[in-house]
Amino acid sequence: MxxxxxxxxxxxxxxxxxxxxxxxxxxxxxxxxxxxxxxxxxxxxxxxxxxxxxxxxxxxxxxxxxxxxxxxxxxxxxxxxxxxxxxxxxxxxxxxxxxxxxxxxxxxxxxxxxxxxxxxxxxxxxxxxxxxxxxxxxxxxxxxxxxxxxxxxxxxNTYPFFSVDTLEYLQKGGRIGKITAMAGTMLQIKPLLGFAPDGQLQSVAKVRGRRQVQDKLIDLAVKACGSHRKYNLAVANGGAPEEMAELKEKLKQALPDYDHIWEGELDGTLSVYIGDGVLGAGVQVLD
Missing domain, CATH: 3.40.50.10170 (Rossmann fold)
Structure with missing residues (x-):
């Protein structure tokens, strides 16, 4: 039954x-x-x-x-x-x-x-x-x-991407996985992360400075969506609600035919490893 x-x-x-x-x-x-x-x-x-x-x-x-x-x-x-x-x-x-x-x-x-x-x-x-x-x-x-x-x-078919401000906590917490720890602090290099096929975190891009983070997240989401016509979108933040609101508007413009756009705030557990100042964007392909 x-x-x-x-x-x-x-x-x-x-x-x-x-x-x-x-x-x-x-x-x-x-x-x-x-x-x-x-x-x-x-x-x-x-x-x-x-x-x-x-x-x-x-x-x-x-x-x-x-x-x-x-x-x-x-x-x-x-x-x-x-x-x-x-x-x-x-x-x-x-x-x-x-x-x-x-x-x-x-x-x-x-x-x-x-x-x-x-x-x-x-x-x-x-x-x-x-x-x-x-x-x-x-x-x-x-x-x-x-x-x-x-x-x-x-x-x-769900693709989340995140920017992190520092890799320090991922290293200390032993969750660095497939991420190359970059000597990026001086250069303001911000890594963008996604999930590898085995479910560990991996680097998917890096940008210089926070201003470029949003555009890169949108690029990644648009690429993941490809030519699909039916999809959901998502944005997330950890201690960066204003930036998330901006990101949400940009994402809606870049991928206007979404069924839903959902938003969320990072939990305590993941924050232990990635700190604050986090932005996330995701696309979920439905067709």
Whole structure:
């Protein structure tokens, strides 16, 4: 029997505002952040702004997976609310063990059919996948259609790009992955990052100075979109809301035929590795 009542699940690195998550019935499990004064739940009792403050004062928080209890409790709640199917799309397995932990716990459930996917992405790359799935569910998409076709298609055709102000925290946190650490501070070189096929971060471009960041992000999004006619757009920021608003207008002009344009703010977990002053743009190809 295919599940009839389907829940959507992701983690706090999907960068969905509580309001967007609630409106779209998306359930979010928080990653954990260990700070000098204790452990916090990302997006619940700690935010990106707290992380920026700590980084500036020289503290280097550590991130950790959601607890098994948090994930179990969420599964219990979904079962109690009458769901029999769960589609979970989690932060890239190349950056975190969250996907793997969720997958292992999902296998133990007899009361729910749970399909867990590695997003091979992060931040709004995951967020807009969840928002589009919520849309598909509202439009009456079936379990089979979603799990066999739609989710894999969205994961494969979602392209998020980010600028970071410094690679210092990625290096210190051991998440530098495929990024070449550039001696860029003196030259104001700003790296732009995307996700490699294995879900690690990789350098996709570099520009000189913050002014060029927005144009390059738009170039990358336009290139990723190619000649496709049906697509969603997204913008994100970490501590740079004014610049994000500018970026959003430019992106709309460059790719005016979008179905949706969504925006988000970076979570605490990813902020531990990339600091503030972050801008992101993404495109999700639908056709």
């Amino acid at each position: 295919a599940p009839r009542k389907i829940a959507l699940l992701t983690d706090s690195c999907a960068d969905l505002s509580p309001q967007l998550a609630e409106e779209n019935h998306i359930h979010v499990v928080p990653l954990r952040i260990r700070c000098a004064d204790g452990e916090y739940r990302d997006g619940v009792d700690i935010s990106a702004a707290d992380i920026y403050r700590r980084l500036r004062s020289g503290e280097l928080p550590k991130t950790s997976l959601p607890t098994g209890e948090d994930i179990e409790a969420l599964f219990d709640r979904l079962a109690a609310e009458g769901y029999d199917g769960v589609i979970a799309v989690m932060l890239s397995g190349g950056l975190s063990g969250t996907y793997n932990l969720t997958r292992l716990l999902a296998q133990e459930r007899k009361d729910l059919e749970i399909k867990v996917y590695d997003s091979v992405s992060g931040s709004l790359g995951v967020g807009i996948t969840m928002l589009q799935l919520a849309e598909d569910l509202r439009a009456g998409a079936s379990w089979r259609e979603l799990t066999k076709k739609r989710v894999p298609q969205l994961i494969e």
